[in-house]
Amino acid sequence: MHDLLFDFISKYISLTEDEKEAIVSLAMFRSLKKGAILLRPGERSNDAYFVLKGCIRIYYIIDGEEKTTAFYTEMEALTPHAAVNQSPSEYYISCVTDTIVLLSNPDTEAEIFSKFPRFESMCRVLAEEVLIKQQINFDEFKTSSPEQRYLNLLQKRPDLIQRVPQHQLASYLGIKPQSLSRLRARILEKNKV
Amino acid sequence: MHDLLFDFISKYISLTEDEKEAIVSLAMFRSLKKGAILLRPGERSNDAYFVLKGCIRIYYIIDGEEKTTAFYTEMEALTPHAAVNQSPSEYYISCVTDTIVLLSNPDTEAEIFSKFPRFESMCRVLAEEVLIKQQINFDEFKTSSPEQRYLNLLQKRPDLIQRVPQHQLASYLGIKPQSLSRLRARILEKNKV
DNA sequence: TGAAAACGTTCACCAAAGTTAAGAAATGGC
DNA sequence: GCCATTTCTTAACTTTGGTGAACGTTTTCA
Known part of the structure; x- marks a missing residue:
């Protein structure tokens, strides 16, 4: 399990044995069953999650309906706004499948950052990279129709x-389940003819 | 002009005179006319922008049509993906109105970060904050209709x-100009009756 | 294993956005 | 100030998504 984490970090910086030990001593792993809920609306928490295995999602309940807005799979990090703003959460975070996450919080972060400043550099670079990816993602969403978004997703994250x-x-995808069903039928129909 | 910048920074950390001087000596300001283009598709650039006055936007040309996906106004920072990925840009960045920006690039950043490590901490916190804001923005976009998005924008950024x-x-807002026109007429109609 | 709940698809109908086109209004440059 | 260009609105028509309901299938779990 540690290896997964070190593989990820090695894409950004190479770690000394000291650094690896420090991480292992502070790392908190958590195994979760499908459907388990990590955070609920109204709850406060400083935890951020790094998915080592499985899949978690963010969803809201709006007018009694569940609205899923994001999925996080292997090697992706989720920092809930509740952790950054010190405010109660507005959404649920829950496991789509059985999942293993690495927990992190401001205290352990501060400890690692002060011991190994290179870590904070890495986190800044990482945050900027994720920001850019999300920006591009949002741009694609805005500039395409639900059908294009679905076809796009088929290409980019077929696993999802x-x-x-x-x-x-x-x-x-920003639509209702019935519309997705219909949209898929429409695509099949087009490809048949 | 420097004051605007220092006011912004002071929300995160308080600066010593040394730090202020270092910033002033490295800061590059640029005044731009309405319609001026800062970056074009295919161009490479390492510059990031911080808007001190005015408004800039990101837009794509897709199938011959202009698609605006983001606006940046006073005290907002724009780091183009081209600067992070070292890859050619996929979009235009242009001035909606006359604008003054502060330019930054990896070299000047590295210089400031090495002299004042607190600056890198601030940038990490800032990147995380912006990431969260954008996440929430995206969530709202996904979970609402064009009409709701417009009404929401009226509340949140009436200046835009x-x-x-x-x-x-x-x-x-993810729609065509004709639809926005119609949608506005619809809203007026509702409020009349 | 069997009943209840959750899930996916289909349908008919309605509402809203896309498309195409025309014309009015505002803007900009000379 | 005037012409050209851009921007905004309106309208008719097409396409697509939302809604409510029904129905078969799968999952869940007691």
Whole structure:
């Protein structure tokens, strides 16, 4: 399990044995069952999550309906706004499948940053990279139709379409489950003719 | 002009005179006319921008149509993906109004970071904050209709609706200019009755 | 294993956005 | 100030998504 983490970090900086030990001594892993809920609306928490295995999602309940807005899979990090703003959460975070996450919080972060300043550099670079990816993602969302978004997702994250229930995918694409169903039928129809 | 910048920074850390001097000596300001283009598709550049006055936007040309996806106004920072990925830009960056920006690039950043490590901490915190804001923004976009998005924008950034042309706003809301026109007429109609 | 709940698809109908086109209004440059 | 260009609005028509309901299938778990 540590190896997964070190492989990820090695894409940014190479670690000394000292640094590896420091991480191992502070790392908190958590195994979760499918459907387990990590955070609920109204709850406060300083934890951020790094997915080592499995898949978690963010969803809201709006007018009694579940709206999934994001999925995080292997090697992706989720920092809830509640952790940054010190404010109660507005959404749920829950496991789509059985999942293993690495927990992090401001205290352990501060400890690592002060011992190994290179870590903070890495986190800044990482945050900037994720910001850029999300920006591009948002741009694509804005400039395309639900059908294009679905076809796009098929290309870019075919794994998601396999392991995520349709109704969760639908709101992720900004539409209702019935519309996703219809849209898929439409695409099949086009390809048949 | 420096004051605007120092006011912004003071929200995160307080500066010593040494630090202020270092910033002043490295800061590069640039005044731009409405319509001026800062970056074009295909161009490489390491510059990031911090808007001191005015408004800039990101837009794509897709199938011959202009699609505006983001606006940046006073005290907002724009780091183009071209600067992070070292890759050619995929979009235009241009001035909506006359604008003054502060330029930054990896070299000047590295210089400041090595002299004043607190600066890198601030940038990490800032990047994380912006990431969270954008995440919430994206969530709201996904979970609401074009009409709701427009009403929401009226609340949150009424200034934008004043100073940005309708057709740029339309694609920012994920629709065509004609639809925005119609949607506004619809809202007026509702409020009349 | 069997009943209940959750999930996915389909349908008919309605509402809203895309498309195409025309014309009015505002803007900019000379 | 005047012409050209850009921007905004309106309208008719097409396409697509939302809604409510029904129905078969799968999952869950007691």
